[in-house]
Amino acid sequence: MTSNAATLLGPGDDAAVVAVPDGRVVVTTDLLVDGRHFRRDWSTPYDVGRKAAAQNMADIAAMGAVPVALVVGLATPPDIPAFWAERLADGLREEAARTGAAVVGGDVVRSDTVVVAVTALGDLQGRTPVTRGGARPGDVVAVIGRLGWAEAGLAALRRGFRTPRAAVEAHRRPEPPYEAGPIAADRGATSMIDVSDGLLGDLGHVAVASRIRIDVESAALPVADVVAEVAAACGVDPLRWVLTGGEDHALAATFPDRAAVPDGWVVIGRAHEPAGETGDVVVDGRRYPGSGFSHFAADA
């Protein structure tokens, strides 16, 4: 457990008390289940902690808010050694510290399956929350953060490799561009989303909520060398991982024009009036086949 300036009352009482000077609190929760969202032979408990904190705080950032606190529920079987929970807590705390947030409370119980339940709280600092529903025809679509890295790492692990290290580490510990969320909000982003299920799938959520069509230009997509390298080794088009790979927790957003796009973001397409049904996302004018994302298990 940790503390920060926002922690008015930390762990050890019936509840914690956290300062949210804005008078509005942003809240999101996610469960990670052993064998579905992580594998204990592929990720250390420290990695699982980092990842659990990161994916929740990325959701906070995607609203234009700053993470301030986490609470954590941990269910573990009796055969999980004590150090596993301790290292998980280390990972949670250290990832939280990257944004200035603190772990302010938790609950530990027994279960047959390891389940990590994280809830993140954020402060808007006066900003209007940026939803998925505000994109307008004519807006430019931009991304910041990694795309396809975690998928490349997962592909390597699935084939029994522990390298390339950058890809495997990206699978274990996403590095969401937390600071970019509030900056995008300040610059007038009209919509924003955490890319957790794959770029096309998540842009699809924006397109549906905003009642628009999104056209992505494949030539504009950032393809990292490590993604290209693993994709080549696997005989896969690296664009597939960039477009459909999940769990990197990049941010995607729409802006009224190119001039509003903050440094570090890459413009990858544009929003349009829907042609027929809303919610379409097309790549170079065509639907991209098989754009769904799933975790290891088909039903996760």
Add this chain to the structure above:
Amino acid sequence: MTSNAATLLGPGDDAAVVAVPDGRVVVTTDLLVDGRHFRRDWSTPYDVGRKAAAQNMADIAAMGAVPVALVVGLATPPDIPAFWAERLADGLREEAARTGAAVVGGDVVRSDTVVVAVTALGDLQGRTPVTRGGARPGDVVAVIGRLGWAEAGLAALRRGFRTPRAAVEAHRRPEPPYEAGPIAADRGATSMIDVSDGLLGDLGHVAVASRIRIDVESAALPVADVVAEVAAACGVDPLRWVLTGGEDHALAATFPDRAAVPDGWVVIGRAHEPAGETGDVVVDGRRYPGSGFSHFAADA
């Protein structure tokens, strides 16, 4: 999912936004695991939802705050029918509505074990949070709410009975005295705790945090007829269930004097300077044997 005046942005985006005009948010989280915190043959999914919401909101009330929002994570095996999750959601929503709170977000995943993770948020409405650590020697100790009811219901269920209905229902659906928490804070309660693990155990937490000794007078303890009835049938001293039974989510608090104790509370003892080690809780001047509480499973 539900909405209330505090829900500025409800489910369906990366995160929800909840108004906490006070500028401080009270937050607590609990996991309920199938077979440990509930049994699906003893409790309906609706009951489990009510209980999961109640135990979290009781923690909010015990700080002197008013619950405003819940987020819920649900992990279920594929063989759990869809209606189970729907009825759970009904129970969560309806219990939340009892305090004016709303379910503003959630996450549903697959797992081999049913796990319900609830996080509750509360607003202090200007009050100073009431911790476990503020009781002083000379304070009076008081309780409000049910004591021993859930334990009586559990005893009946364990023996294969479904009656007395009031006891069995109390096990399935606690009825915390939510409103009493903020009122006690307004009346100057010096410490407060949600009685989740049994009165003696939870008073022990107050005694440790406040560095005091607590003397409970057994003659002052409220013994409900239904508790006495089941205890008699089981050949148990009903005081044992009142003193050590968990999961009723009564509130226990300390007040500077009897005049400060609000209506509805029962004065059951007094705080004293510790005699030797701090944290002692005695009943009629003696330590009470076997005051620990556990759920069905010894390691829950």
